[in-house]
Amino acid sequence: MDLPTVKVERLYRQISNILxxxxxxxxxxxxxxxxxxxxxxxxxxxxxxxxxxxxIALEINGWVDIRTGHGVYVAQKLPDETEVPANExxxxxxxMEARGVIEGEIAAMAAKKATESQLAEMAxxxxxxxxxxxxxxxxxxxxxxxHALISAMTxxxxxxxxxxxxxxxxxxxxxxxxEKQYSGEAVARSMCTDHRAILDALRARDGKAAKSVMQKHxxxxxxxxxxxxxR
Amino acid sequence: MDLPTVKVERLYRQISNILxxxxxxxxxxxxxxxxxxxxxxxxxxxxxxxxxxxxIALEINGWVDIRTGHGVYVAQKLPDETEVPANExxxxxxxMEARGVIEGEIAAMAAKKATESQLAEMAxxxxxxxxxxxxxxxxxxxxxxxHALISAMTxxxxxxxxxxxxxxxxxxxxxxxxEKQYSGEAVARSMCTDHRAILDALRARDGKAAKSVMQKHxxxxxxxxxxxxxR
DNA sequence: ATGGTCTACTGGCCGGACCAGTGGACCAAC
DNA sequence: GTTGGTCCACTGGTCCGGCCAGTAGACCAT
Numbered sequence: 001m002d003l004p005t006v007k008v009e010r011l012y013r014q015i016s017n018i019l020x021x022x023x024x025x026x027x028x029x030x031x032x033x034x035x036x037x038x039x040x041x042x043x044x045x046x047x048x049x050x051x052x053x054x055x056i057a058l059e060i061n062g063w064v065d066i067r068t069g070h071g072v073y074v075a076q077k078l079p080d081e082t083e084v085p086a087n088e089x090x091x092x093x094x095x096m097e098a099r100g101v102i103e104g105e106i107a108a109m110a111a112k113k114a115t116e117s118q119l120a121e122m123a124x125x126x127x128x129x130x131x132x133x134x135x136x137x138x139x140x141x142x143x144x145x146x147h148a149l150i151s152a153m154t155x156x157x158x159x160x161x162x163x164x165x166x167x168x169x170x171x172x173x174x175x176x177x178x179e180k181q182y183s184g185e186a187v188a189r190s191m192c193t194d195h196r197a198i199l200d201a202l203r204a205r206d207g208k209a210a211k212s213v214m215q216k217h218x219x220x221x222x223x224x225x226x227x228x229x230x231r
Numbered sequence: 232m233d234l235p236t237v238k239v240e241r242l243y244r245q246i247s248n249i250l251x252x253x254x255x256x257x258x259x260x261x262x263x264x265x266x267x268x269x270x271x272x273x274x275x276x277x278x279x280x281x282x283x284x285x286x287i288a289l290e291i292n293g294w295v296d297i298r299t300g301h302g303v304y305v306a307q308k309l310p311d312e313t314e315v316p317a318n319e320x321x322x323x324x325x326x327m328e329a330r331g332v333i334e335g336e337i338a339a340m341a342a343k344k345a346t347e348s349q350l351a352e353m354a355x356x357x358x359x360x361x362x363x364x365x366x367x368x369x370x371x372x373x374x375x376x377x378h379a380l381i382s383a384m385t386x387x388x389x390x391x392x393x394x395x396x397x398x399x400x401x402x403x404x405x406x407x408x409x410e411k412q413y414s415g416e417a418v419a420r421s422m423c424t425d426h427r428a429i430l431d432a433l434r435a436r437d438g439k440a441a442k443s444v445m446q447k448h449x450x451x452x453x454x455x456x457x458x459x460x461x462r
Numbered sequence: 463a464t465g466g467t468c469t470a471c472t473g474g475c476c477g478g479a480c481c482a483g484t485g486g487a488c489c490a491a492c
Numbered sequence: 493g494t495t496g497g498t499c500c501a502c503t504g505g506t507c508c509g510g511c512c513a514g515t516a517g518a519c520c521a522t
Contacts, residue, residue: 008514010474011474013253029427036503036504046476047475048476048477048478049475049476049477052284052504053287055504056243056288057287060291061291066504067484068482068484068503068505069484069502069504070483070484070502070503071502071503072503080362090388094388097387098387098389098393101337102336102393105332105336112512120510121518156325156329157322157325158321161396162333162393162396163393165396169389171508183487202506230450239505242505245506259517267471267472267473268472268473269472269473272507277507278506278508280508280509281505283473283508286473298472299472299473300471300472300474300513301472301473301514301515301516303472303473324480344506346522393478430464440471449470
């Protein structure tokens with residue numbers, strides 16, 4: 001038997017949901033002044049405390065703008081409804097496929113735009129990484145910085161942000177579990193080799209090579225870290 | 232003269248900041264039970280109401296887990312400190328460059344993976360769009376759905392999410408101002424032509440063509456919507 | 463071992479009180 | 493007419509004390 005769990009939704013949640021519905025449906029237009037807290041409490045049949053808690057929830061999520069002595073105004077620019085889908089769980093294959101395509105292109109672009117100082121920074125990064133084989137956390141962090149640096153080389157902040165997004169998707173518990181196998185020093189060493197190959201391609205300003213080496217690197221990572229489901 | 236604005240921080244904000252600091256500094260470990268609301272109020276020298284408001288703020292942001300009858304627990308997984316970097320303003324050139332590269336690749340992949348029903352859906356979408364030349368809002372929305380559909384064709388949720396992110400970056404007030412020139416029916420008609428060309432390439436399962444047509448489309452959009460800074 | 467009861471917690475909610483910020487109405491002085 | 497006071501009717505901000513409901517553990521009778 002599988003009884004449904006009874007839910008008791010806290011009052012402030014109910015109230016804020018009601019208000020959000022009203023705002024979204026246009027009963028309260030952006031910029032409009034809401035009824036006072038006392039009125040809302042009376043109309044909703046709850047105490048003023050609960051209304052205040054609901055309003056604070058709305059304020060935090062950007063639905064309203066509370067101004068002391070004035071009242072509560074509906075926000076001019078309504079917040080994203082997306083409700084923090086933040087780290088939606090996503091399959092290893094999907095993630096790695098996307099990384100291969102996107103980071104491959106980024107590497108190609110980086111080969112053409114990287115400055116000498118960035119290339120030098122990357123060389124230092126790789127050396128530090130090689131010195132840290134064994135320390136999983138430090139290694140992991142350097143790996144992240146390596147990929148972030150490549151996107152920075154494009155000079156395009158959008159690529160930086162997307163690389164960051166891709167990396168974050170790898171932080172979910174589901175993944176970190178897989179990465180226990182990360183421990184193997186052989187794996188770490190192989191990744192360093194990949195990184196060096198990428199650096200070489202960047203230095204040679206060879207976009208095509210950078211792209212293919214990067215894609216190879218990501219396929220390696222997939223098969224070695226998350227099992228051999230790579231194509 | 233440029234006097235600084237005096238700030239009066241609301242109590243619940245101060246309290247939650249204090250608690251966040253304590254949690255982050257490890258005085259309250261993840262999973263640990265916090266002092267009761269009454270104790271906190273006494274220790275902080277404020278009323279229980281204010282403490283409750285602060286706790287609700289923390290709960291919304293995922294710092295704590297409030298359980299009726301038990302107490303308030305520090306969350307196991309502390310929330311991202313990233314504090315809504317959400318829609319960082321970004322230059323038109325950067326955004327369009329990124330879109331060209333990424334959506335180009337996506338289109339190429341979509342050409343290989345799109346199902347017949349998705350292609351049919353896209354055809355319908357284009358027709359609807361052509362019927363709406365003139366209605367800016369509806370047109371804009373259909374445009375978004377068009378690009379979202381292409382990423383859905385890849386069958387990879389990561390691409391869908393990234394396309395969504397790219398689109399959101401276009402919503403900032405800075406951009407929507409530019410898009411006033413959107414009004415021109417000639418521009419709208421030209422975009423429909425581009426969309427049709429993309430659909431043709433997808434139907435032909437020609438990844439290379441899909442990619443180049445998509446990139447051309449995005450360059451067109453840049454020059455026509457945001458001025459002719461395209462290369 | 464089981465199941466009831468009591469009790470001492472916890473958060474959830476209430477309503478009334480007072481304080482502080484705000485802006486408009488009003489008025490006197492210049 | 494403009495300026496600057498005073499007053500007042502609002503608003504949200506904060507506090508208090510009370511009561512309810514959910515919880516867990518101690519205790520006890522079965």
